[in-house]
Each structure stands twice: as C-alpha cells, then as structure tokens.
Amino acid sequence: MPPLQDADAATLYVLAIAAFQRGEAEAALDLIARACAHPESRTIHHAHHGEILLRHGRAAEAEAVVAAALARDPDNAPAWDLLGTILVNRAALADSRPCFERAIGIDPDFAIAHNNLALVLQRLGELDLAETHYRLALRQLSEVAGIQLNLAILLRRRGRDREGLAMVEAILATAPAMIGARLLAAEFESVLGRDLAALDHLDQAVALAPDQVDALVRRSLMLCRLARSDAALDDSDRALGLAPGNGAALHTRALALQGLDRTQEALDAFALARQAVAEPALLIAHHALLLAELGRKAEALAELDEALRLQPELIDAWYARANLSRYSAGHPDLARMEGLADRPEATPRDRLHLGFALGKAYLDLGDGPRAFARLHVGAGLKRTTIDYDPEHEAAHLAAIADTFSAPLLSRRRPPVDADPRPILVFGMPRSGTTLVEQILASHPAVHGAGESAHLADLVQTEDLIARAPALPADAFPALGRRYLERLGANAPSTARLVDKTPSNFLYAGLIPLILPGARMIHCRRDPLDTCLSIYSLLFTRGHEYSYDLTELGHYYGLYRRLTAHWRGTLPAESVLEIDYEALVREPEAQVRAILDFCGLPWDERCLRFHQTERRVTSASRDQVRAPIHTRSIGRAQPFRPWLQALEAALG
Structure with missing residues (x-):
C-alpha cells in the first residue's frame, strides 16, 4: 500500500469506511475528508462523507457536504436520498420530500428512497401515497423486514389490523427475535380483542430484551388492561429502575396503582408523571378518569379541558368528556366532535370513539336518527376488530x-x-x-x-x-x-x-x-332498556356481542336461557x-x-x-x-x- 500522503482517492475512501466500521470516528472523518479533497474524488466519496458526519450528529456539516456533491453530480440518486435523510434528521420534513422524489425520478426502482419517502408522507398524514411507496419498495426488497414493519405500522394507523397482523406474523416467522415486530404484534392483537395473545408477544419481547424500557412499559399497560395490576406495578417499577424519571414508566405506574385501588398513591404518581412527560395531554386525560371514578366530576372536566387545550384533537379526551357530560341542544362540543369525526384524515380509531361519543350525546338529546347513525359507525368499526361467533x-x-x-x-x-x-x-x-x-x-x-x-x-x-x-x-x-x-x-x-x-x-x-x-x-x-344501554357503550374489554344489534339480542337470549337454568338448578x-x-x-x-x-x-x-x-x-x-x-x-x-x-x- 502506498504511503497515505500518496494514496489515491479510492484507497483513502476504502480506509475511511473500514475505520468507520471499526468505530474509529475521528480517523474515518479525516480519511474521508482527504478522499473528497483528492482531485480524483467521486460523488460517492462526498456522499459517504456526509453520511459519516450525520452518524456523528453533525447534520449541518453533512448537509453542506452532500449539497456540494450534488452540485457536482445532480443526477446521483443515492446522494439525493441521503440529503433527504439529513433533512429528516433536522425535522425539515417538507424540505426532505422533494429530495426523495428526485432520487426516485432518477431511479424509479430505488427501493430505499421509496421507503424513506413513505416514512415522510406517513408523518405528513398522506397515508394513501405513503402506502403506495412502501409497496413499491417491497417490489424490489420484498423480504426486508424493516420495510415490512414500516408498512405494518401504517396499516395499524389506518385501522387495517388483520392485514397488518398477517404482515407482522410473516416477519416473525423469519425473524422471531425482532423486538419491534413483537411489540407491534402485541398492539394488533390487543386492538383485535385478543389481550392474552398480546400479552404473550409482550412476554417474549421482555424475555428477548429484559432491559428494554419500552417493552416493560407496554407489558405494564397490558397487565393493567387485564386487571393484573400487581404485576403491572412490578413492570413499571422495573422500568423505572432502568430509567429513573422515565415519563412513560411513571404514567403506567400511576395506572397500576389506580387498578390496585391505592388511590392516593395513584394521584401522587400522576402528579409526578406529569412533570416528566414532555406531552402530557393523554396523561392528564387519564388522571381525569381517576378523578371521575372518585366522584370529583368538576375537577375531572377541568382536567379534560386542559388536555384538550394542549392537544385539541385528543380523541380520548373528547370521548371521556362525552361520558361525563349531559348534552343539550346547541352544546359547542357537538360541532367540534362532528368536525373531528368527519375530517378526511380521521383514523378508524378516531371515528370509532367519536361514534360512541356523539351517539351518547344525541341519545341525551332524544335525537334518534343522529344517535343511531353515529352509534352504528362506532359499533360497526369496533365489530370489524373482534372475532365473535x-x-x-x-x-x-x-x-x-x-x-x-x-x-x-x-x-x-x-x-x-x-x-x-x-x-x-x-x-x-x-x-x-x-x-x-x-x-x-x-x-x-x-x-x-x-x-x-x-x-x-x-x-x-x-x-x-x-x-x-x-x-x-x-x-x-x-x-x-x-x-x-x-x-x-x-x-x-x-x-x-x-x-x-x-x-x-x-x-x-x-x-x-x-x-x-x-x-x-x-x-x-x-x-330493551338494558340492550340499548349496552349498545351505546364502548367497553374497555370483553362483551364482544354488543356491537351488532342482532348479535346483542341473540346473546341476551343466551343469558336468559342460562339464568333460567340456574333458577331451576341452584x-x-x-x-x-x-x-x-x-x-x-x-x-x-x-x-x-x-x-x-x-x-x-x-x-x-x-x-x-x-x-x-x-x-x-x-x-x-x-x-x-x-x-x-x-x-x-x-x-x-x-x-x-x-x-x-x-x-x-x-x-
């Protein structure tokens, strides 16, 4: 090998990449800078210089280096993709989009650029177009689990849970230790009403990564849902042992204490978590529910007002507020919830919860046509997520x-x-x-x-x-x-x-x-009174029979038959x-x-x-x-x- 001072650009580039892979950041940056300064440097050298700078948190320098490379070679698709990635890291989503589009325009089969563009479109709320680009990426890289997982996350957001679960199960069939897929599978199973299956995925995730705080927090939440609050508290405490002051773990700890009926401790835990969570609107809404359970209705409504001030589109808060309110004609909440439910970007989950919230409100008003139009939407969406025979x-x-x-x-x-x-x-x-x-x-x-x-x-x-x-x-x-x-x-x-x-x-x-x-x-x-009240409720878990009027009536008949059996037996x-x-x-x-x-x-x-x-x-x-x-x-x-x-x- 020639002395480094005499090395050509290609040699310096290879040495830089080797140093980078060994974790020798400073050496890698020095070598790649010398490769780029060489008269025979190529666009790929400048692009990788930008990538190494980006990996070491120097995004502004990375952007300048890659922009200079593109000035030399404006038709280099990987460089456009890298520039888009740099802009994403700088939270400039709108500016990153044309970079990925330019890369795809140069190379229509550039799968990674399709995936990166889809991620940006998903964050911008353009879900149809995002799905199109994920699927174009998978045409070229059909077995890449990361792209499959990204698409499955999008399907969860769109409420296509059975399709998304099938995709995640395919990932896990070949990569059973992929933690992200395990956590997403648990989310799908929970939405589909199969909480024990969700817990099984979370158990496996925690077994694979016992020190991952996110997995512990998610399992704690699921255990709360299953009324296993003692085990949920253990998980939240374990997460806090790994990450003291973690807002999500403090939040789940408050929920676990609430489930254990350790009310004052739960109230104190919510107060502590509120100081640690960067975006506390959902936590405030959960705190409001505890206040409502304690009969402190005025305080609960005030908390929900605060949650909606911080996050006006927080559907959980609107749903909780509907269940705490008695509506009369002209109440301003009605128009606000109607607008949220009917907006084009409303997710299936949004429309489901707002269907029940608006249905309850219109029942209060005695408005049958509007009440049942909304209840049928909410119940119909819920029915698609559960297996009930x-x-x-x-x-x-x-x-x-x-x-x-x-x-x-x-x-x-x-x-x-x-x-x-x-x-x-x-x-x-x-x-x-x-x-x-x-x-x-x-x-x-x-x-x-x-x-x-x-x-x-x-x-x-x-x-x-x-x-x-x-x-x-x-x-x-x-x-x-x-x-x-x-x-x-x-x-x-x-x-x-x-x-x-x-x-x-x-x-x-x-x-x-x-x-x-x-x-x-x-x-x-x-x-009839019983079944109407049941049909107007969105249950936290169970009661899968309640989201279709015919199935509800059928189940009531089963209940009546079984209780008649007890009457004749006990x-x-x-x-x-x-x-x-x-x-x-x-x-x-x-x-x-x-x-x-x-x-x-x-x-x-x-x-x-x-x-x-x-x-x-x-x-x-x-x-x-x-x-x-x-x-x-x-x-x-x-x-x-x-x-x-x-x-x-x-x-």
Whole structure:
C-alpha cells in the first residue's frame, strides 16, 4: 500500500469506511475528508462523507457536504436520498420530500428512497401515497423486514389490523427475535380483542430484551388492561429502575396503582408523571378518569379541558368528556366532535370513539336518527376488530349449563365451613349491578371490590368448565381461597366483599362449589332498556356481542336461557333476584331485602348510597352518585324505530 500522503482517492475512501466500521470516528472523518479533497474524488466519496458526519450528529456539516456533491453530480440518486435523510434528521420534513422524489425520478426502482419517502408522507398524514411507496419498495426488497414493519405500522394507523397482523406474523416467522415486530404484534392483537395473545408477544419481547424500557412499559399497560395490576406495578417499577424519571414508566405506574385501588398513591404518581412527560395531554386525560371514578366530576372536566387545550384533537379526551357530560341542544362540543369525526384524515380509531361519543350525546338529546347513525359507525368499526361467533358463544354457554347440572352440584358440594364474606352481584351490563354494589358498599361492614377478572381468570387458567366434573370435592375450596385472596387484597380482613362483575352470571354454578358461603345477587332490567344501554357503550374489554344489534339480542337470549337454568338448578336461597324497576320504585323495601339476604343488619346509609365516597369504575358512576330515581325506566321506548333488529332477535 502506498504511503497515505500518496494514496489515491479510492484507497483513502476504502480506509475511511473500514475505520468507520471499526468505530474509529475521528480517523474515518479525516480519511474521508482527504478522499473528497483528492482531485480524483467521486460523488460517492462526498456522499459517504456526509453520511459519516450525520452518524456523528453533525447534520449541518453533512448537509453542506452532500449539497456540494450534488452540485457536482445532480443526477446521483443515492446522494439525493441521503440529503433527504439529513433533512429528516433536522425535522425539515417538507424540505426532505422533494429530495426523495428526485432520487426516485432518477431511479424509479430505488427501493430505499421509496421507503424513506413513505416514512415522510406517513408523518405528513398522506397515508394513501405513503402506502403506495412502501409497496413499491417491497417490489424490489420484498423480504426486508424493516420495510415490512414500516408498512405494518401504517396499516395499524389506518385501522387495517388483520392485514397488518398477517404482515407482522410473516416477519416473525423469519425473524422471531425482532423486538419491534413483537411489540407491534402485541398492539394488533390487543386492538383485535385478543389481550392474552398480546400479552404473550409482550412476554417474549421482555424475555428477548429484559432491559428494554419500552417493552416493560407496554407489558405494564397490558397487565393493567387485564386487571393484573400487581404485576403491572412490578413492570413499571422495573422500568423505572432502568430509567429513573422515565415519563412513560411513571404514567403506567400511576395506572397500576389506580387498578390496585391505592388511590392516593395513584394521584401522587400522576402528579409526578406529569412533570416528566414532555406531552402530557393523554396523561392528564387519564388522571381525569381517576378523578371521575372518585366522584370529583368538576375537577375531572377541568382536567379534560386542559388536555384538550394542549392537544385539541385528543380523541380520548373528547370521548371521556362525552361520558361525563349531559348534552343539550346547541352544546359547542357537538360541532367540534362532528368536525373531528368527519375530517378526511380521521383514523378508524378516531371515528370509532367519536361514534360512541356523539351517539351518547344525541341519545341525551332524544335525537334518534343522529344517535343511531353515529352509534352504528362506532359499533360497526369496533365489530370489524373482534372475532365473535354467535354460534360458538351459544355452544359455550350450553356447555356451561351441561357441566354444572343439578347432579354435579349435589355431588361436588365441598365439605368445608362456609365463608360468609363473598357477595357476587351479576347480570347483564347496565342492569343495576353498580347500584346494588353501591348500596352494599355503603354499609360499614362491606367492602365494594368493583369489577374484577379474578373469577374468569380462575376458570380459564384451571380450565374449570371442562375439568370440574372430574375434580375431587376437596379441590374446590383451594380454588375459592385463591379467588378470595385476590379479591380481598385491599379490604379489611373482616369485611364482606362485593364482586360486581356482570359476566359472573356465567359461573353461578361454580360459585357454590368454590365459595359455599357466598351470596349471589342477580340483577335484572327490562331487556330493551338494558340492550340499548349496552349498545351505546364502548367497553374497555370483553362483551364482544354488543356491537351488532342482532348479535346483542341473540346473546341476551343466551343469558336468559342460562339464568333460567340456574333458577331451576341452584337452591332458591342461594340467589336473590332483584329487578331494577322495583329497586328504584320501592328502594327501602328492596334494600331491606338485599341486606337481609346477605345477613347484614339494617343501616340507613344504604339508602343514602349516593353520599358514600368511594371509587366507582363502571359506566354508571354518575348515576350512583345521585339520589335514586325512575327516569331510566322505559329509556328505550322513544328509540324503538331504530331497535327493530334488536327486538326481532330478542323475540
């Protein structure tokens, strides 16, 4: 090799690239600068000089070097692509776009330039054109996982979740350790209502990269969604151990504490996270929800106003505000939400949430045509994201009834002392379960544990629908103890515990086996009123039957059939059936019946339940903080013209 002072441009360039690959930044920059200064330098030398400068954070110098190279050779496509990349790094998106377009104009098959242009277009909101360029890139580089992942991210934004998930699964088939693909797969699965599948991807991501804060934070969020708040808190604390002061981890820690009903700690955690998050609008909206659960409605609305001041298009805040507000004609929120829902760039998620928000608002106004036009949009979009098979559901509920038959219940009754603490309140959603829980929780001897997934998780993890007939009688008490440990984690040891989970009507046959001293209260309400209230809600998880009026009516029939089975199978004294209409018309008589059934002494506070200060997480939180009334009886009657499919399915 000639001495460096005599080396030609090509030799200096090769040595520079080698030094760069070894991580010898200063040597690489010196060698590439000398190559560019050589009389025989080529455009590629100048372009790589710019790339090395960019990699070392010297974007302004990089731009000048590449611009000079293009002045020498204006038809060099890679140099135009590099200039566009430099401008992107300088946040000059609008200026970068023509650079990538020029590169593609010179070389229409330049896949990397197509990908880079698509990334810019995606950030500029031109999603159709971005997708076109991703697909042009994949024509040339069909197996490049990075480009596939970029397109899948775009499909998530466009609400094409099944298509995007298929693409991510293809990536993972060949690159199972690709963390970004794992995290995106989890996001797709969650949107499609498959939270356990999402958690599996997140578990794998954390196993592959145990010190990656983003993976821990995302798993913490999913665990919160699954009501596994103790594990969620562990993940957020672990993330904070790796990155003290990380805003996202502080945010998920607040949500985990909220889920654990450690209310003051959660409020303090939100305050701390607010100082650490650069863009706090979503965090403020989540804080507002906690305030609403605590009955601090005015403060919650003020927080949502602040979130919308910071981010006027934050759909989560608009949706939360709709659920906290009572609308009258001419309310300014209506026009604002209409504009957001109908804008061309609104994502499917935007239109889904605003469909429910506007539907609720127009129901308040008694405007059936507008209410159902919006609700049908929201429910229809939600229905496309979930896998729900009415026939499979019918078979599932029939299998429950077949399993928990009268012979099984009599044969498997466990020989243990009955624990009188658990009270399980169930029925269809919006049937009065929250009201009954609030009445009970107003009693000094009772702790309202709210809704929980504890019983459903126990059934699923132990496969109890299939295994119950074969289990020995002494296996059931241990299952009950596990359930009670989780349910009563934050309750006084002597308190009666209310689990107000509507879907526990599925397990009314199992409950006497694992909790022989439990009291069960079945809440019933007019079917049309119940189903209208269900259809107007966007549930956080579960209730997949609720987004189509025909499927909703069909499921209500399955519920009615299963509860009739329990009525004919379980001892009459083990279940109290409470009709919502009777409860609100004759509150004292019905409250006395509830307390007598639960073995509780009379307490006047149970009639003044609306004065009880406690966290209420269900959609009925406003109703149970007002004195009892009959206004919701017959709520569906004015809307029957739009409920014909539901009525037909109800029979």
